[in-house]
Amino acid sequence: MDVAHFLFGIFGNASALFLFLAPVITFKRIIQNRSTEKFSGIPYVMTLLNCLLSAWYGLPFVSPHNILVSTVNGTGSLIEIIYVLIFIVMAPKKQKAKILGLFTFVLSVFCAVVFVSLFALHGNSRKLFCGFAAAIFSIIMYGSPLSIMRLVIKTKSVEFMPFFLSLFVFLCGTSWFIFGLLGRDPFVAVPNGVGSALGAMQLILYFIYRDNKGGGGKKAPTEEEFMEMGDAKPQQGKQSNANGTQG
Numbered sequence: 204m205d206v207a208h209f210l211f212g213i214f215g216n217a218s219a220l221f222l223f224l225a226p227v228i229t230f231k232r233i234i235q236n237r238s239t240e241k242f243s244g245i246p247y248v249m250t251l252l253n254c255l256l257s258a259w260y261g262l263p264f265v266s267p268h269n270i271l272v273s274t275v276n277g278t279g280s281l282i283e284i285i286y287v288l289i290f291i292v293m294a295p296k297k298q299k300a301k302i303l304g305l306f307t308f309v310l311s312v313f314c315a316v317v318f319v320s321l322f323a324l325h326g327n328s329r330k331l332f333c334g335f336a337a338a339i340f341s342i343i344m345y346g347s348p349l350s351i352m353r354l355v356i357k358t359k360s361v362e363f364m365p366f367f368l369s370l371f372v373f374l375c376g377t378s379w380f381i382f383g384l385l386g387r388d389p390f391v392a393v394p395n396g397v398g399s400a401l402g403a404m405q406l407i408l409y410f411i412y413r414d415n416k417g418g419g420g421k422k423a424p425t426e427e428e429f430m431e432m433g434d435a436k437p438q439q440g441k442q443s444n445a446n447g448t449q450g
Contacts, residue, residue, distance in 0.1 A: 208385040212271035215378035219275045222371035223250075223282045230286060233293050241363065244290040244302040246348060251283035252309040253344040256316060256337040260390065265320065266330050268386060272379075312340075334390030341394030345376065345401050355408050360415040369409055373402030 226247070233239055254276040259265060261272030291303050316336050320329050351364050376398025383392025 205385070208382065209271075211378055211382040211385060215375065215382050216271060216275040218371055218374040218378050219279060222368070222375045223279045225365075225368045225371055226286060228365075230289055233289065237293060239290055239294045239298060242290075243350075244287065244294065244298065245305065246344070247283055247286045247290060248302060248305045248309055249340070249344045251280060251287055251306075252312060253337070253340045254279035254283055255309070255313040256333070256340055259313070259317060259320070260330075260333045260337040265333050266388070266390075269388065269391070271382075272391065334388075338390045338394045342397050345372070345394065345398035348372075348401070348405065352405060352408055355412055358415075359412050361409050361412045364405060364409065366406075366409050366413070369402060369405035373399060373406055376400075376402050
């Protein structure tokens, strides 16, 4: 691993850590209100799966020279598990069952990948299998906020798509994209290139609609639009005054 490759890996670790910690504001709000409100737990569950698979892929016996991928994603896995458990505890019954089912699916997929790669595959075939699995779910993770982006366009409000989360999606995707290019690893470069592009799109939307964070006289979102963010129904006669975080 040359110096440039290592430095982009360090920067990728730092930006990813900020990305993992960005939802702390959201979960502080959720805990204080004892409700998940209109937030969706899907991005956090998909991020957990991506972290688990990427951490596994970066281990030396699976993919040499990618230990920096393992360190940050191992840390991210622990953080995302905490987020998901808080969400499950605080979510309404319908949403709780949905996220719990998805959480079970994520753990099942990860266990299956680990089992197959350990006992059925060796050498380059193990790297290819784990790399494809990590890349596919990385793209799904980066794509999970698409429904929120669609909602931003519909409502012309960025209340549930905060700036710093979008910024660190862009920085994280870009740094790991370059890391993958320098290491000639398509399983790192391709999904993070997609993440960089989607992060840029979120930033563009944010700057277009940045002055609208809580309705501001705009037409109120419909129940269908709120359901895209977590199946929770809007409360009549009440609007949130705090800026939310992606979900």
